[in-house]
Amino acid sequence: MLDKLYDPINLSNLISIDKNNLKFLKKILTSMILIRKTENKLALEKKNGLIKGPVHLGVGQEAIPVAISENLKKTDRVFSGHRSHSHLLALNLDIYKLFAEILGKETGFSKGMGGSMHLIDRSVGFYGSVPIVAGTVSLAVGAGLAAKMQNSNDISVAYIGDGAVEEGVVHESLNLAKVLNVPTLFVIENNQFASHMNISLRQPSKITSRFAEANSLPCYTLDGNNIVDVYEKSKKLIQNIRENNGPGFLELVTYRWYGHVDWREDIDVGVERSKQKLENWKRKDPILRLSQSMIDSKIWSKEQEIEIENKIDEQIKISWDKAIKDSYPQKNSISKFVYSN
Ligand SMILES: Cc1ncc(C[n+]2csc(CCOP(=O)(O)OP(=O)(O)O)c2C)c(N)n1
Numbered sequence: 001m002l003d004k005l006y007d008p009i010n011l012s013n014l015i016s017i018d019k020n021n022l023k024f025l026k027k028i029l030t031s032m033i034l035i036r037k038t039e040n041k042l043a044l045e046k047k048n049g050l051i052k053g054p055v056h057l058g059v060g061q062e063a064i065p066v067a068i069s070e071n072l073k074k075t076d077r078v079f080s081g082h083r084s085h086s087h088l089l090a091l092n093l094d095i096y097k098l099f100a101e102i103l104g105k106e107t108g109f110s111k112g113m114g115g116s117m118h119l120i121d122r123s124v125g126f127y128g129s130v131p132i133v134a135g136t137v138s139l140a141v142g143a144g145l146a147a148k149m150q151n152s153n154d155i156s157v158a159y160i161g162d163g164a165v166e167e168g169v170v171h172e173s174l175n176l177a178k179v180l181n182v183p184t185l186f187v188i189e190n191n192q193f194a195s196h197m198n199i200s201l202r203q204p205s206k207i208t209s210r211f212a213e214a215n216s217l218p219c220y221t222l223d224g225n226n227i228v229d230v231y232e233k234s235k236k237l238i239q240n241i242r243e244n245n246g247p248g249f250l251e252l253v254t255y256r257w258y259g260h261v262d263w264r265e266d267i268d269v270g271v272e273r274s275k276q277k278l279e280n281w282k283r284k285d286p287i288l289r290l291s292q293s294m295i296d297s298k299i300w301s302k303e304q305e306i307e308i309e310n311k312i313d314e315q316i317k318i319s320w321d322k323a324i325k326d327s328y329p330q331k332n333s334i335s336k337f338v339y340s341n
């Protein structure tokens with residue numbers, strides 16, 4: 001699976017079931033394009049020097065949060081790490097608030113005090129991202145346990161990377177979640193790199209779902225760039241978790257187009273990240289695959305897509321220009337919002 005080239009996506013289930021499915025496909029395609037263009041804008045402005053802090057971009061990986069978020073409710077509890085723009089945007093496409101946060105403005109998701117790696121928006125169920133690798137995975141299990149004790153059928157979600165599974169807390173969290181039957185979905189975005197190091201140099205296997213087996217969690221290992229498959233399998237796992245059957249594990253193999261941080265591609269600075277590999281993965285672009293499969297199925301056209309792209313470009317321009325003009329937080333607010341009530 002890892003080395004296969006560009007693939008069409010099988011849309012037959014979704015097209016035949018009901019007419020609303022075209023609306024659904026258009027929605028997920030639009031979300032992916034908006035997230036992609038938003039992160040490309042961040043790359044550009046980082047390069048231009050207007051963004052001061054680091055930005056970890058997930059361009060190439062958009063299918064994962066967009067597909068999973070379609071199966072979540074606003075009362076679910078989602079946690080993430082340093083590469084989390086798309087995880088939040090898939091729940092709330094308010095790119096203005098993301099731009100404002102990354103520019104340190106008081107109108108941002110975290111009131112300008114968090115920046116790119118400390119995002120929060122509990123109104124849509126995004127409970128927070130923290131750059132300490134695997135730093136939120138145990139919190140997700142705690143939030144899942146709380147949801148269970150409150151007799152809700154909410155779940156928690158922990159987005160972690162293939163590098164994060166090398167942290168001990170992930171294994172404690174998997175074990176505890178299983179033993180206590182906690183409603184948590186562990187999502188492993190296996191982009192095959194932790195900073196600059198390929199997984200083949202760090203782990204005895206390229207597949208992390210062996211840790212799901214070790215803890216008896218139901219799991220899927222999927223092509224993370226096939227949005228339909230990620231949607232359908234995450235739906236199954238999430239339904240199973242909501243029915244009080246305990247945690248689930250979803251491993252999604254993907255690739256990030258930018259390097260570890262900021263806009264550079266990191267070609268050949270990391271072992272096993274060559275121009276050729278990157279080009280191969282670009283042919284497996286999740287956006288291209290969905291859009292091309294829709295066009296091939298004669299339910300979509302390039303013209304419709306260009307119309308969407310133009311609207312998004314305009315939205316990005318308006319949002320960025322507005323965020324740039326916003327104010328920084330007041331100095332006297334520095335000690336506020338440290339503790340939550
Ligand atoms: C506990 C800890 N160790 C090391 C780091 C430095 N660091 C930041 S991101 C990263 C790699 C994480 O890789 P992965 O979990 O695969 O996520 P990806 O960057 O690929 O999305 C490392 C080692 C950190 N932030 N926290």
Ligand SMILES: [Mg+2]
Pocket residue numbers: 161162163189190191192193194195
């Ligand atoms: Mg990784």
